[in-house]
Amino acid sequence: MSTFSDGLPQPPSASRSVPPADWTDWEAANRANWDERVPVHVGGAFYDVPAFVAGAEVLRDFELAEVGDVAGKRLLHLQCHIGLDTLSWARRGALVTGLDFSEPALVEAAQLAKQLGVDSARFVASDVYGAVEALGGETFDVVYTGMGALNWLPDLTRWARTVAALVRPGGFAYLSEFHPIAELVAADGRTVVEDYFDRAPAVLDTPGSYADRNATMTATRTVQWRHGIGDVVSALADSGLHLDFLHEHAHGHFFLPPGPRLPLVYSLRASRPY
Template identity: 45%
Template sequence: MDKYLETNRQNWNDRVSIHVASRMYDLEGFKAGKNPLHSIELEELGDVSGKKLLHLQCHFGMDTLAWARLGAQVTGVDLSDEAIALARSLSEELGIPARFICTDIYSLPGALEDEFDVVYTSYGVLCWLPDLRRWAEVISGFLRPGGRFYIVEDHPLANIFEWDEASGTLRIEYPYFPREEPMYFEPGPSYTDGEGVTSVGAYEWSHSLGEVVTSLVGAGLEVDYLHEFPICAWRRFPCMVQGEDGWWRLPPDVVEIPMTFSLMASKRG
């Protein structure tokens, strides 16, 4: 594992305890039966009963186990050994059958031999991947003929902005197009509530929407749709307001930008 992935593994190991204690993840609510999945993925992915589902970058498995509660036969994959250990513990504690594998995505073909009806990934995943071409090839390799890949993710355009408190506006801060070298972020708080901070920094990569689509098509998948939404699953900017539906939105006096996208692609048989 190269230095970037190893640093990020340690960073995500730190985040596990922070996220477990956060109101945002609401682990106790999940244990009591609350569904952490959002309306977009529930509506667009639809009925998963009896389907084999591979969840890439599954963190500590709440969403993976949520799909299992909805009838899927699930396999979750994550880089963080702390996250996978907790995912396995939750599976056992709650009596929800699931398989969890600790590896980076690029090494997954050496750790898993299977084909799936659905490959799924969501919210804050692409920035941790240096090579989308290889990512798409791995996805295609695990899909059975007729299988579907589904992603719901933070929109790349939203990723270029920071909130400027002084001016009360969004400020362009980060690149939209991919660069050879990743961006480095110093140790600090995670994106959830709480006081915890990471002990190591993190490396992230920018990926444009065009790169996402082209990588999947290049791996032999056919794009069924690409949807864009002005809502966010988390409070990306401090000015955002949460609606009764749980989604976060920019206030009316701020120009609306796409905050989330979803994409479905199929492997033709």
């Protein structure tokens, strides 16, 4: 497994390279890749959109318990992709806004909202760092970020300050994310194959998508970053948010062989004082 594989085992054909001298086009490369993933994800079995439309739950049990009742609350989902998690919160009564840098993904999210009859949902095109401006300084009761999001962002300090600016006084930010420890081990679940403290950007050329490795895609180059849990917590603390909890979970995404358990995902909540 690898941090730089969207949270899923990388195929042998995926390659990681030393960052080139100039990788400043990281956002354009990543956006092109995510734009091409949209039809693969909407039409494939991995996301199973028909099952979602029929009522399937995509949020994890610990997310539902830790976020709590969202009825009537204004919830912002950062890096929302095609909006399944976003609209899951809407089903529970939240007034949702989804934000993502992929416009094709937002088109699908909006169409899905219309299909579900969720009139209150809205979707805004922006990268995370431009969210405050894109939303006109609006603040929210809950700012939610789901799995496989932070590895696409180079600057956690800027991310945390953006999140803090989006949380209203008395509100909170909530993050559920792949655990960096679990992402460093091989498929045997025991052998460490990557360096936890490596913070250099990884430039990858990976065929297809984690949802379908055989999908035909041309924009296969991505740039990703590894962030330790200490990096995330420190960035949020520096932003002025108050850490309510940090939980590690032995379930939630990965599947490892039987044996001593590792943390597979983690979740945290950070609130903004009145």
